[in-house]
Amino acid sequence: MTRSLEVRLHEADLEHQREDFDPQTLDDGAFDSEADRLHEECGVFGVHNHPDAAALTALGLHALQHRGQEAAGIVSFDGARFHSERRLGLVGDNFSKREVIERLPGQSAIGHTRYSTTGGTILRNVQPLFAELETGGFAVCHNGNLTNGLTLRRRLIADGAIYQATSDTEVILHLVARSRRNRFTDRFIDALGQIEGGYAFVGMTNKKLIGARDPLGIRPLVIGELGGKYILTSETCALDIIGARFVREVAVGEVVVISDQGLESIIPFPQRKPRPCIFEYVYFARPDSIVDGKNVYGLRKQIGATLASEAPVEADVVVPVPDSGVPAAIGFAHRSGIPYELGIIRNHYVGRTFIQPTQTVRELGVRLKHSANRAVVEGQRIVLVDDSIVRGTTSRKIVQMMRDAGAREVHFRIASPPIKFPDYYGIDMPDQDKLLAARMSLEEMKVYLGVDSLAFISIDGLYRALGEPGRDPVQPQFTDHYFTGDYPTPITDLVSESAKQLSLLAEAS
Numbered sequence: 480m481t482r483s484l485e486v487r488l489h490e491a492d493l494e495h496q497r498e499d500f501d502p503q504t505l506d507d508g509a510f511d512s513e514a515d516r517l518h519e520e521c522g523v524f525g526v527h528n529h530p531d532a533a534a535l536t537a538l539g540l541h542a543l544q545h546r547g548q549e550a551a552g553i554v555s556f557d558g559a560r561f562h563s564e565r566r567l568g569l570v571g572d573n574f575s576k577r578e579v580i581e582r583l584p585g586q587s588a589i590g591h592t593r594y595s596t597t598g599g600t601i602l603r604n605v606q607p608l609f610a611e612l613e614t615g616g617f618a619v620c621h622n623g624n625l626t627n628g629l630t631l632r633r634r635l636i637a638d639g640a641i642y643q644a645t646s647d648t649e650v651i652l653h654l655v656a657r658s659r660r661n662r663f664t665d666r667f668i669d670a671l672g673q674i675e676g677g678y679a680f681v682g683m684t685n686k687k688l689i690g691a692r693d694p695l696g697i698r699p700l701v702i703g704e705l706g707g708k709y710i711l712t713s714e715t716c717a718l719d720i721i722g723a724r725f726v727r728e729v730a731v732g733e734v735v736v737i738s739d740q741g742l743e744s745i746i747p748f749p750q751r752k753p754r755p756c757i758f759e760y761v762y763f764a765r766p767d768s769i770v771d772g773k774n775v776y777g778l779r780k781q782i783g784a785t786l787a788s789e790a791p792v793e794a795d796v797v798v799p800v801p802d803s804g805v806p807a808a809i810g811f812a813h814r815s816g817i818p819y820e821l822g823i824i825r826n827h828y829v830g831r832t833f834i835q836p837t838q839t840v841r842e843l844g845v846r847l848k849h850s851a852n853r854a855v856v857e858g859q860r861i862v863l864v865d866d867s868i869v870r871g872t873t874s875r876k877i878v879q880m881m882r883d884a885g886a887r888e889v890h891f892r893i894a895s896p897p898i899k900f901p902d903y904y905g906i907d908m909p910d911q912d913k914l915l916a917a918r919m920s921l922e923e924m925k926v927y928l929g930v931d932s933l934a935f936i937s938i939d940g941l942y943r944a945l946g947e948p949g950r951d952p953v954q955p956q957f958t959d960h961y962f963t964g965d966y967p968t969p970i971t972d973l974v975s976e977s978a979k980q981l982s983l984l985a986e987a988s
């Protein structure tokens with residue numbers, strides 16, 4: 480199956496990465512070779528016609544660091560030439576120096592933070608990708624994952640396309656290059672008409688900044704404004720960092736073209752009912768971001784409160800699993816009346832994800848990141864609250880840590896339904912056979928994790944916490960296949976059986 484193809488390719492690339500493994504990178508959390516848990520997505524940012532375009536982009540990417548820590552890149556346009564700086568690692572480590580920003584002159588820039596979903600953590604996959612087209616230069620950033628990207632890739636290569644990267648994103652460059660339309664925007668729309676899956680694109684030509692959101696709005700994209708200049712980005716937190724004003728979300732299926740003439744909105748395909756990814760609310764988005772008009776922090780507290788009503792428990796203290804479990808735990812504590820305490824302290828100098836090259840280091844990993852606060856936990860009946868269980872590795876160790884610190888009872892409450900199905904739209908998740916809830920019943924999970932009780936929020940409870948009356952089974956309001964198996968688009972690559980290899984070039988960067 481193509482999914483395993485993707486994974487093989489990913490692993491092959493990571494092997495090259497490992498050959499060049501530098502222990503110095505351990506502390507920056509730049510790479511995580513194990514698909515132990517949910518990984519972030521990517522963040523995109525673009526600004527048109529601003530004198531500090533590259534510096535603003537670097538700041539925006541810094542605010543989007545939670546969406547991807549493997550790599551970051553910026554491409555600027557100075558009126559004549561494009562300039563590109565792409566690096567493995569964190570934004571702060573690579574884009575904070577004046578010299579780097581000075582190498583990115585011009586009034587327009589786009590940038591990307593990456594967590595890979597297709598194609599490994601190698602320099603040639605770091606975005607923005609750039610191509611010389613008949614219409615001029617074109618740079619593009621992508622958050623999401625194309626579910627027919629490999630199928631299109633094989634077809635294009637058979638037709639003579641020369642690929643440089645192994646990620647799904649490059650397909651968009653080839654499709655634009657081969658379009659027979661005249662205007663750039665029409666070529667771009669031509670390309671969008673051929674791809675499937677989840678995407679938020681921010682692209683840049685010598686005249687325009689262009690943004691596009693997939694027809695179901697699975698991936699987020701917003702429009703901002705700073706001193707009369709437009710910005711496109713994944714989340715509002717990237718606007719806040721530079722003092723930009725939130726204008727509106729890019730509508731589902733919308734293409735926005737920003738030029739010196741202003742902002743043009745195009746809806747190229749028949750409009751569909753939005754189905755944004757529910758995991759943006761549960762885990763991915765930064766709590767201070769506004770998604771679809773709603774403050775993510777407030778929603779997460781509401782999810783925690785709903786969980787407390789659905790699965791109450793007698794306990795002495797509510798303990799969040801930091802960072803992602805914090806808002807839900809606050810909501811749980813408010814609703815239940817059980818005191819909220821920091822029973823786990825998180826080390827912030829460990830990246831959100833962490834390289835775990837060997838089993839021993841993997842075992843150590845969670846202890847490097849989380850420590851028990853014995854003074855809070857000892858002798859207490861605790862309710863641990865986290866947003867999700869993926870593989871169960873983190874959760875199991877944290878439960879053991881609570882026991883070792885003297886917890887009398889450990890009750891585990893999860894602010895999302897059990898994750899039973901993998902994602903193909905931009906979240907890097909392990910294959911189904913590694914997902915704890917796909918392998919075990921509730922009772923088996925309880926035993927495996929070593930808890931006194933275990934409960935997940937119901938799918939309807941989650942929808943209610945997000946302001947819906949419940950999940951509409953006919954036209955679900957969100958993309959939620961990881962809980963339900965209901966994939967909202969075809970997964971063409973998964974059923975395709977052809978081609979066994981994507982890249983023959985053994986290179987690390």
Ligand SMILES: O=P(O)(O)OC[C@H]1O[C@H](OP(=O)(O)OP(=O)(O)O)[C@H](O)[C@@H]1O
Nearest residue numbers: 516801802803868869870871872873874
């Ligand atoms: O299935 P498991 O192995 O038990 O992992 C689940 C944990 O992983 C994620 O957090 P993560 O530690 O990646 O990031 P965070 O620091 O943002 O919470 C998720 O929010 C859970 O807390």
Ligand SMILES: NC(=O)CC[C@H](N)C(=O)O
Nearest residue numbers: 520521595596597622623
């Ligand atoms: N997580 C993402 O959004 C990844 C974007 C793209 N699919 C890549 O792998 O580069």
Ligand SMILES: [Mg+2]
Nearest residue numbers: 801802803804
């Ligand atoms: Mg977490």
